[in-house]
Amino acid sequence: MRRIGVQEEILSENDRLAARNRQLLEKKGVFTINLMASPGAGKTSLIARSIERLKGELRLAVIEGDIASFIDADRLASMGVPAVQINTGGACHLEAQAVAQALSRLSLEGIDLLFIENVGNLVCPTSFDLGESSKVMVSSVSEGDDKPQKYPAMFQAVDVVILNKSDLLGICPFDRDPFLRSVRQLNLGVKIFELSCLTAAGIDAWIDWLREGVDEMVAIRRPPESGGCS
């Protein structure tokens, strides 16, 4: 009982901070993706492909969550976008407080699209709202087609499922139709994109979805205080 009580307390404090992050990000008009997946499913590669396509067109930034190392932030910073690394020091997910700290290190006025790469984990990140505009998960062909049944909460929590490593269809054992059926059974309204970050096949539809998200965020952004014209 005590354990559940403490967990609820942590989650409710997290929700409070996440709401504050969301308010700030909406005010600044930053379309923000909380990107979740198993280790090695291709989160960083997806961000890299997205940067490659959108760099001249949108103002991008990245918050990188990892237990240890600066590998991903270094890789993405080398592509010329602001990248802040959060090292969780053992924790298995990002929390809103760490994201708030990372946001304070970015110039939000100059950002249209922000990727938050969560720790590689199909379980714990599901429970923690970060204040994002949209939750996106990456599942990869090489992980097998039974992941929706085994990790249902993740597939239910997200707005988008990306099936990555489509270049391995036919090489790795993976039954595409049952996978898609299981995803839709768990989450009727979910968007699904099939693509390969390695070859870039199928990436266009994902990029269009990002563009739409940025456009919608601009539309809901609070208009700046007018100086009046009386």
Add this chain to the structure above:
Amino acid sequence: MRRIGVQEEILSENDRLAARNRQLLEKKGVFTINLMASPGAGKTSLIARSIERLKGELRLAVIEGDIASFIDADRLASMGVPAVQINTGGACHLEAQAVAQALSRLSLEGIDLLFIENVGNLVCPTSFDLGESSKVMVSSVSEGDDKPQKYPAMFQAVDVVILNKSDLLGICPFDRDPFLRSVRQLNLGVKIFELSCLTAAGIDAWIDWLREGVDEMVAIRRPPESGGCS
């Protein structure tokens, strides 16, 4: 502070129960593997290959840890070995208490080799001793070669690292030598097996290691009470 206090309390209660599991398993002479990995790295496939090779020779059993579903237990039970499923109902790792309950459902006297398949997660299972004889992790080629740097605690905690999906070397981007170097830097004494559960290449060395473990466990097993011969 309060959070850390509760976590320590949980871990110390877990250690107590794990020690009891270990004592029971050693008394019964059951060589027990705690198998950990990312989702989809090949834990169940490795167990299936091991059953295939050892079924006529050793008495095997499996405890399957999953957040939801009975897919893995059903798959392995269909191979004719006793399989107990633990559904953690959302928890991201197995704990010693759930394993104790599962052990009570197995006839330990009739088991030489027990696989405990943990929840697919490279973070949380590291902290929870289950009472196993040996911790083994599976890392797969399709996850990429940077996993040791990103999840060092897991690579440090284990006795064995299995590099699975070796059939994808040359297909997926993966630099073998830096991966092996990183693993050895984190864990000097670790055993490493490179294999493919899909093609069975390289599986023999792993099977020999299991046989040795079972032999050692038999050697440390307490001798049965002698009736005397006076």
